[in-house]
Amino acid sequence: MNNFVFQNPTKLIFGKGQIARLSKELPKDKKILVTFGGGSVKRNGVYEQVAKALEGFDYLEFWGIEPNPKVETLRKAVELCKSEGVEFIVAVGGGSTLDGTKLIAAAAKVECDAWELVKNPSLYGGTLPFASVMTLPATGSEMNRGAVISNLSTGEKYSFYNTYPVFSILDPEATFSLPDFQVACGLADTFVHVMEQYLTIPDCSPLMDRWAEGIVQTIVEVAPKALSPERDYDTMATFMLSATMGLNGFVAMGVPQDWATHMIGHEITALTGTTHGQTLVMVLPGVMNVLREQKGAKIVQFGERVWGIKEGSTDERIDCTIEATEQFFRSLGLATRLSELSIGEDVVEEIVRRFKERGTLLGENANVDYRLVEQILRQRL
């Protein structure tokens, strides 16, 4: 087991009717900015609950943080924070709204441009405290420090790290009205988050292995019900809790991490606008196959414990495990091949060019260079 330091101070407030607790959790004497996405919260009743909880507070609203939040949009909110003296931000929406808010909160504390802050973490100069009301289980952003920010003008997409949310309120009922595609991408995102922390070197932490497998098993169990026309509370609550637990550091204790699938997926999104979770399920089977030697022991363990694959040679078991994983992604209604979404060789070549130019080395062994990225993506055409 690797040495590690774990600390996650976010207060997680989970359950039916919990949005009303905003009024207790928010600071009474501070100027508050409430950030939103495109308006789905006005259709699912969340906005109404938030507005009611905020009665008597001194607050402003900022609307329009888009999926894969763009720095061009976020700059406007940063200006608002500075000009209005905002002291606390609460994001209401999905992972993108909160990711964008993490950058807004930090950029409000520095003089430099927000994109400079993304590209150069040493410019970080603290943050406005921020919190969230989460309406979409997927990113885990509600209980971690990370964010992913896009730049429309340069076609780039990078990670950014702030502090943890002060609190996050998760009411599973807010997920009932989500489109199936968003639920599918959220299930896929959770699945792959866990795999990035699991599918690496064997025997580092048997307990973390069990917990990672436990999240994936749970996602596999709830997926059909989460995608059925009649979503029930317990199904969506289990999905929502799994998404949070998949990327809050809990399954990362003492283990190496990969993240190659995410890094490649981010490039697909940056170049084509494809939804994040959808990109991941096209890439992961390629990562598993190209790195089948390095990751073999863990793929076999995963196949046995999650898919029940217990027979055959090591190579056969790896093949069956990759196949079962891809079949699960297909059962969510997602594409698992780039060509299904008309993503062709030109995109692959541009991604490979970028990794070559940057000299990036991905994965738990930092051995996935642009050549391996090309192999992975060509297999997924």
Added chain:
Amino acid sequence: MNNFVFQNPTKLIFGKGQIARLSKELPKDKKILVTFGGGSVKRNGVYEQVAKALEGFDYLEFWGIEPNPKVETLRKAVELCKSEGVEFIVAVGGGSTLDGTKLIAAAAKVECDAWELVKNPSLYGGTLPFASVMTLPATGSEMNRGAVISNLSTGEKYSFYNTYPVFSILDPEATFSLPDFQVACGLADTFVHVMEQYLTIPDCSPLMDRWAEGIVQTIVEVAPKALSPERDYDTMATFMLSATMGLNGFVAMGVPQDWATHMIGHEITALTGTTHGQTLVMVLPGVMNVLREQKGAKIVQFGERVWGIKEGSTDERIDCTIEATEQFFRSLGLATRLSELSIGEDVVEEIVRRFKERGTLLGENANVDYRLVEQILRQRL
């Protein structure tokens, strides 16, 4: 799934050589009290590492917090805090040292006697901040608010709640020199902590079920190696991490909890001095058997997923699961019957009398009254 609020701010610092980090984590300008147990830390090298890390700090030492920490001992440390103006406490030892320290830290902030504070939580008036260097995996005290305090003069043992430790340092190498009996009791304690949060009502939280089962599976896997003459680092690290994760709120999200086994076990310790983990393994099979109807669905799930028991009628599966659980406890070298430790009917009668007098109702359904306690204990004679 039940509504819940989760927040655990403790900074967990885990791994080889991490005790040296004390010098970074402790406040430089504060008067520090270091609390210890009976002296095993002088034999395993931990004291030396702590003393080295504390060079240059203004600190006092308090020695002699015993297993099942006694309020009679702790009062002396409270006096020391008050007379010397102690501002921060760090416990170095096992769960008992830290449990005692939790009471010392709180009692130092109030005028009333420490035992009054245990019996009447409304007297709580804040706490000195405290932290730990943990040398014995068992109680989970290093990452939770709880403590269990004994009163020698009255033969009582009660829970007490303070805040969370600021940080806890866990170096698995500190466990290499533990006696087998302490390791066995720590494994048993971890196992039963998880069961108290798991063996209740089915289908409350499928993810928490997986995580709870994952801890127990891991404990079962590491137990033989943890008890072999040649303890290795990864085994003890896995055990240590499992103990912390078993009682830090992580597997308690959205689920009911039982704690009947612990409440009964505490009485056995209070009356006979039997080590905590040892009491639990004598009681749990009785709880499972007497409450076999109420807990049946969960016992069957546990038997299937942890012990691989998949055949037979429900009753047969429950019997096999209880038997497998008891056999595991026996494999640790622990007694599973009261009579093995010469604990007889007189003790059972006194425990039943106490529960009757207090009118306590135990368990997730608050239906375990003194009559059921009697049934449970008589089965375990």
